[in-house]
Amino acid sequence: MKKSNILNIPLFASVALLALGAVLDPAKAGDAETYYKFYTYYHATWEIEEESEGKKKTYTGKCHGSGGGCNIYVDEKETSMWGFDPKTKQWTGVGQLDGGSRFVMAISRPPGPRFEPGMKFTFTGTIWHPDGKIHYVTTTQTCIDADTTRSVMTGTDQDGKAIPKVIRTHKRKK
Numbered sequence: 682m683k684k685s686n687i688l689n690i691p692l693f694a695s696v697a698l699l700a701l702g703a704v705l706d707p708a709k710a711g712d713a714e715t716y717y718k719f720y721t722y723y724h725a726t727w728e729i730e731e732e733s734e735g736k737k738k739t740y741t742g743k744c745h746g747s748g749g750g751c752n753i754y755v756d757e758k759e760t761s762m763w764g765f766d767p768k769t770k771q772w773t774g775v776g777q778l779d780g781g782s783r784f785v786m787a788i789s790r791p792p793g794p795r796f797e798p799g800m801k802f803t804f805t806g807t808i809w810h811p812d813g814k815i816h817y818v819t820t821t822q823t824c825i826d827a828d829t830t831r832s833v834m835t836g837t838d839q840d841g842k843a844i845p846k847v848i849r850t851h852k853r854k855k
Contacts, residue, residue, distance in 0.1 A: 828853035
């Protein structure tokens with residue numbers, strides 16, 4: 682006696698839905714190039730003014746592109762590499778910070794074809810510190826003009842306690 686195929690219907694339906702999801706919003710050929718072109722805005726030497734807990738500091742950072750379509754950023758507090766993640770369809774960065782901390786961060790999808798004054802971006806990510814602490818952060822970056830951005834980073838630690846707010850103004854050096 683042959684078993685009924687009715688038991689296979691949920692399996693087939695699940696596979697069909699998964700396949701349909703991949704077809705409806707897949708990463709497309711050219712996405713990586715589109716993101717890279719957009720984020721070449723950062724290719725420059727930047728003067729960074731940072732304020733946190735009432736203290737101000739100024740330092741320089743540099744960002745340049747790579748042959749692989751990534752941005753490489755270096756300053757006295759951070760070394761990071763940013764590129765298109767085809768799985769999440771976001772511009773994603775990984776980096777090392779002064780003191781041995783490391784992070785993974787993703788930037789929201791470009792809101793237009795190029796940077797324009799008033800445009801806002803949201804960076805979300807996690808910072809792991811050598812002492813075992815974890816910070817979950819969100820940075821809102823606003824494009825002020827063709828050569829200036831302002832970022833406000835807030836977040837919590839692994840226990841839900843707020844971490845100090847960090848405000849950075851990046852000015853392109855000419």
